[in-house]
Amino acid sequence: MADFTIDETVDITDVVCPMTFVKAKVAMEELEIGQVLSVHMNDGEPVQNVPRSFKEEGQQVLKLIDNEDGTYDLIVKKLEE
Amino acid sequence: MAVDYATLKKGGFMRQKQKNNFSLRLAVVGGNLTAENLQIIAKVAEKYGDGHVHLTSRQSVEIPFIKLDDVEEVKEVLATGGCKPGVCGPRVRTITACQGSAVCPSGNIDSYDIAKKLDERYFARELPHKFKFGVTGCQNNCLKAEENDVGIKGASIVEWEEAACINCGICEKTCRVDAISTVDGKIVLNEEKCNNCGRCVKACPTDAWKATPAFEVSFGGLFGNRVYKGEKYLPLVTSEEQLFRITDAAIQFFDDNANPGERFRMTLERVGLDKFEEKIKEAYNG
Numbered sequence: 001m002a003d004f005t006i007d008e009t010v011d012i013t014d015v016v017c018p019m020t021f022v023k024a025k026v027a028m029e030e031l032e033i034g035q036v037l038s039v040h041m042n043d044g045e046p047v048q049n050v051p052r053s054f055k056e057e058g059q060q061v062l063k064l065i066d067n068e069d070g071t072y073d074l075i076v077k078k079l080e081e
Numbered sequence: 082m083a084v085d086y087a088t089l090k091k092g093g094f095m096r097q098k099q100k101n102n103f104s105l106r107l108a109v110v111g112g113n114l115t116a117e118n119l120q121i122i123a124k125v126a127e128k129y130g131d132g133h134v135h136l137t138s139r140q141s142v143e144i145p146f147i148k149l150d151d152v153e154e155v156k157e158v159l160a161t162g163g164c165k166p167g168v169c170g171p172r173v174r175t176i177t178a179c180q181g182s183a184v185c186p187s188g189n190i191d192s193y194d195i196a197k198k199l200d201e202r203y204f205a206r207e208l209p210h211k212f213k214f215g216v217t218g219c220q221n222n223c224l225k226a227e228e229n230d231v232g233i234k235g236a237s238i239v240e241w242e243e244a245a246c247i248n249c250g251i252c253e254k255t256c257r258v259d260a261i262s263t264v265d266g267k268i269v270l271n272e273e274k275c276n277n278c279g280r281c282v283k284a285c286p287t288d289a290w291k292a293t294p295a296f297e298v299s300f301g302g303l304f305g306n307r308v309y310k311g312e313k314y315l316p317l318v319t320s321e322e323q324l325f326r327i328t329d330a331a332i333q334f335f336d337d338n339a340n341p342g343e344r345f346r347m348t349l350e351r352v353g354l355d356k357f358e359e360k361i362k363e364a365y366n367g
Contacts, residue, residue, distance in 0.1 A: 043254075051251045052284040056186055061286030064249045072254075 004062050004075060007035040012050070013042050013071060020046045021053045028059065031078045036062070039074040047072050084149065093166030094152060097145065104135065104145040105155065106167040108204070111178030111196035111216070112140035121162020129155050139213070140177045141167055171341070173203040173212045173332075181218040181235065188218035189279045190235030190294050195321075202325065203332060209339035212332065213302075220278040225304075227311035230345040231331050232299040233324070236317055237279030237292035241268045245289035252281035252290060277317065295319050298327055300357070301346040309346050314358050315365050323365065330364035331357075 010027035012020045024039045031037055041047055051061050051074055058080040065073040086096055093106040107122070114122075122142060126134050131146040147155055156166060167175060176199045179185065181192030195216045203214070217224035218235040226232030241252075246268060253261045253268075260274035261281060282292040295317040302311030318324050331345075334357055339348040349357050 047251075047254045048257070048280075048284075051249075051286065052255065052280075055284065055286055061249065061251065063247070064251050064254070066250065 004036050004077070006038045006075065007031060009038040009040065011040040012046060013040060017045050017049065021050050024050055024054070025057070028054075028076070028078060033078055033081070035078050037076050037078065039076065041072055041074060043070050043072065047074075050074060087170070089152070090169045091172070093168055094147065095143065095169055099146070101149045102145070103147045103149065103152070104143045105130075105147045106137070106169060107142045107144070107159070108165050108167040108175075109141045110176055110200045110204075111193040113193060114142070115163065117162050118164050121159055121164055124162070125155055125158055129158075137175075139175050141175050168205045171210045172208055173206045173214070176200045176204065176214045176216070177224055177229070178216040179218050179224040181216070185218055186283065187221055187279075188235060189237045189277075189292070190216075190218055190233075190296065192216040192218045192224070192235065195233060195296075195324075198321070198325070199328065202328075206332070208332070208336055209341050210344055212335060212345065214328075220276055226297075227299045227302045228304040229302045229311060230300070230335070231328055232302055232311045234297040234299070236277035236295040236297045237282055238277060238295050238317060238319070239270065239275065239279065239282055240291045240293075241270060242289050242291060243267065245287045247287050247289075249286060251284050251286065255280045255284040293319065296324050298324070300331060300361075301349050303344055303346050307344075307346070314354075314361060318365070323367065326364040326367060327361055330361050334360050 008031055010024055012023045015023050028037050041050055054061055054076050060077040060079050062077055063075040094103040097104055126132055126144050129147050129151050130144045135143040137143055176196040178192040178196035181190055182188030183191050199214050213229045214231050215224050215226050215229035216233045217226045226234045258274050258276050260271045262269050279292050282290040297317055298315055299311030299313050303309040335345050335348055338352045
């Protein structure tokens with residue numbers, strides 16, 4: 001679980017709910033099954049909801065990295081189209 | 082022949098300001114209607130009403146401008162589409178519910194299923210005054226549980242399982258009441274702070290949080306001439322059997338103690354909360 005290579009990154013710090021997950025999801029759609037996406041997001045509402053939304057979509061959340069600057073990087077592996 | 086308005090009202094026919102016109106309230110549970118129901122409602126509204134329906138504040142449907150002479154015929158026609166009249170007056174009213182866990186990702190309980198069971202148990206039961214039940218699936222409280230004489234709110238009693246945890250910290254961020262913290266690589270749950278919303282369970286990527294569904298019950302809510310938020314006098318309820326023992330006890334307390342025309346809250350205040358708490362704690366403990 002600890003080892004992963006990031007295939008693509010997306011920054012959703014410039015949008016607010018509900019566009020946060022929409023933007024992240026659109027980025028995920030570009031990936032192949034098994035590839036890994038890193039989602040750069042703000043503290044607060046995005047980090048409360050985006051991880052759960054990916055789980056509900058059937059993707060695998062690998063890690064949440066606290067950048068300690070009020071942003072987080074969520075690492076998600078694509079399991080489903 | 083004199084018109085028996087009380088009987089009509091009991092049968093869901095509400096007298097309008099327009100003479101001999103009635104707004105017919107339908108029996109609806111948890112705000113759910115089938116397409117078949119909707120078709121017959123549309124047909125009745127067009128043929129016997131004035132072509133419109135009203136959605137009530139408590140998830141029912143009223144068909145206005147039904148003529149007194151058509152009352153019996155309207156009931157028969159509605160029955161062909163699986164609809165029947167609801168009730169008004171001093172009795173158990175429409176059981177309201179959110180969509181709950183059957184449909185909503187946030188639901189901790191199957192609200193509609195509980196509403197149907199409450200409906201079978203109590204709907205239209207004669208009482209000293211109106212009595213309302215509402216069922217909501219989680220802390221988001223879309224169905225406003227505490228507005229009701231008895232409100233039921235879905236809860237999750239949560240437990241962390243270390244073996245499955247990858248220490249991602251998502252639960253800690255997801256928790257809205259800061260009940261979760263990480264101490265030396267281990268997750269610590271502050272049970273005093275936890276509001277049983279279940280968001281940690283829903284968000285955890287590895288299902289390291291386990292949930293036991295439960296019911297939070299509130300009593301004596303009002304949202305009419307007087308406004309009063311229903312209050313909780315019990316710990317979380319963990320089985321349906323226990324829940325219905327409690328609702329049985331609450332409704333019986335109202336039936337035994339209320340004066341005619343007195344809402345549950347006023348009965349509780351007049352008779353004494355201590356007496357009520359004693360009764361429902363008895364029911365809680367079985």
